Amino acid sequence: MKNFFKTAFFSLLVISGFWGFSNFGIPQIKPAPPPVEEKLDLGAMTMDQFIALGGKIFNGKGTCTLCHNAMGRAPMLDKVGANAEERMKDARYKGEAKTVQEYIHESLVKPSAYVVAGFGKSGSNDTESPMPDVSGGGIGLNEAELAAVIAYLQDSSGSEVTVEIPQMDAAPAEGAAPVEEAALKTPEEVIVKYGCGMCHKVADQVGALGPDLTKVGKSKSKDYLRQAILDPEAVIAQGFTGGMMPPTFGEQMKAKELEMLVNYMAGLK
């Protein structure tokens, strides 16, 4: 019996050693939560917002940066516009694109139409791309999201943005009649719904196009904040340019939501 306890104790010790190492010996990274389908209101977007949206998808839901990063897993896309012209003339090109926009679109949904030299699947001699079709399966971008990503890529690679913002409603309201939605309950919900986090650092969102709002209540009054939302052009925050922040929130938000949001931001000190 003594041996039983000794060996049991020893085994427990080993297990707690492994457990302890896994919990305290290495950094604890929390895996990203599953992506959620966001409702987009494209009708109210300017091109800059649309490009910003593309950037957000590129860095987030699209998981593009998993491969397209400085570590050489996939080609960098900072010259994709200029490169596209070359690629379409290449003898190995198997696609049907005529324009840069079409080329990028094709790269996203039929990656094997052209495989950048040296990046093909092993053993395929650069005839098959390891990149998944981002419109299907695991990533599942819809047409509007694809367009936004293309706009972003065109913009960030310094070529002309030829994409047009799709006029259709990106996420067609399920159920035909426009049912009056109930007002949201928390300021965080409001921030998520109206996409403030796309541009602002606020409530665990990390947008960087607009000012950081995590301490905005320190220097700004409620009236200022209310105005900043209802009429963004009235006062342009220092170091930023006007015309970026959507002017339409006043029409979309319910009064209750607006007040909740203003009170919330005023409390961020």
Next chain:
Amino acid sequence: MLTRNMKITFGALMLVILAMFMLPDFMPAVHASEAAAAEATSAAAPASAAASDAAAEPVANAITFPPAPKLTEADYPTIPGVNARVMVWLVAQLHLWFGAFVVAVPMFVFIIEVIGMVTRDERYDNMAYEFIKVSITAYSLTAILGGLLSFGLILFYPDLFKYLAMIFKESMFAYALLFFAESAVLYIYYYGWHWLQGGNKKWIHLTFGLLLNAVGLQLMFLANAWTTFMMSPAAVDAAGVFNGNTWEAIHNFLWNPINIHRVVANVAYGGSVVGAYAAFKFLSAQKKEERAHYDWVGYNANFIAISALLPLPFAGYYLTAEMYAYSQQMGITLMGGVFAWIFIIQAVLIGALFLSANYYLWCGMGRSDGAYRYNPRIKYIAAVLVLAFLVWFTPHTLVLTNSELKDLGGPYHQILGVFGIMPAKNTAVNFLLTFTFLSFVFYRRANKVATVSWAAAGNAAQIALFTVGLINIVILGVYYGYFTNTVYKVAASIPQVLTTLTIIITSLVIDAFMYKGAKDVAPLHWGRMPARSQYALFLLAVSFTWLMGLMGYVRSGIRQHWHVSNIFRDGSPDAFTPGLGYAASVVSVGTIIFMAMVIFVFWLSTISGKHVVAKGYWKEQA
């Protein structure tokens, strides 16, 4: 007889390795191109995949299958106070642990029985019988846990179960049949052990043993098909509509890589658990003969574990490379993201495995009176092992930072990036293997004096072999790793492995000739082992169990928020991937439950041998 034991096991081992490298060539249906086709979501893809799969049986077009359901939280039944995911997770893992054990034990029981028959040494036969006895109770526990697992899936994940059952309908039926066949064969093999003895009867018994293994392996392969289907689905289109070809679904992209890794890992695992059993018996033994017996059993168990441990890293890398080939996204999720840290823990665990197995060998040299000749060298082996272990364990994620990559001279290969950052680690692994083998060579020699005239020359040749081989491994690692352009980094691992294999095989051949008719220094003193050596066997078994649990988490974790990768989304509240610390807690709890159940199994096998004569209890018969 030891030599024979070794020769046979190593022969089997080499065959496994060979098979591992050859298998991809025999898998016409599963090739990168088709995986890509299966992955591609264009409507044409399933057609082209089917077209290129010449072996595909004609599919009845009449039946059309529904697509994978789109679930919401409401579709998952809940029981207040029960965490469905943790329940299913634990039960599945326990089932896997026991399953691995009962699949593995008959494999080496069969080999040991053959050794016993060939050498006519009855001790082997008795040991084999003792092992199979232990696995009988484990077998019923496996079945009970399997039942619980199905029950848990039906209860908490009914739609997933329905979907998988639809695709694997036929094979589930086959599974049930195989299960009955396995039970029947196992019982005949076990209960017929003492009946089928001697002459032709022994051959019949061995045939049952072979049959038992064949059925057991098939059973496992079938179960693997469901797991791997969830990772790398085949025979379904992008919406999850099944094309009716069950074989294609079974024979999915990751099926064989996991089959191979699991077979090898299970043998090593089975060996380690049996080793713990022997260690416990050794520690509690009262009589000297009993100690000697269990020392000997423990030695053999450890030998089995090490033999299977040596090819395991290669099977692991092969599995990883195949994951990359299947989906770069999956590969990077595995090695680059949250899971990158897992492999640090994995390295610690594997380091623990190798060090404890080696430590046990070194302690074992105490059994021999001739060991003093080799003892001084052990400390160098220990130093190299620790060093190799440290290299293996550190650079993994560090190299992933951008600045380090620049220092290394640029980014690594895109697809087999794992290997790209691996030259240092590969070198370390090969050192680990070579020196573990060296430990073993020393152990064997400890009690022998070569009598052939060319012994000195042979020795020199072996020293040269090891030296040149190790230098070659280092040069390959350094050169390919740091001085060539990126594409060639991948290339280093293969010649390194070949070098290691060459060292092992050539050295074994030289040894076999050199120690032919060698003199024993003195009979081995079985049982002359310090108690702490037995704790090394415990460390081995516990680390192995924990490692398996951890890798189970990785295997399922890389599917992220999908039940079936990219086809069937997990809509439950638990769709998120749990963090590493949390997983470690679940794995630890699982390991403790498993150990408790194993102790129960061992205990059962001891009470069955106990007889109490209750005097005066029974009515006297007239």
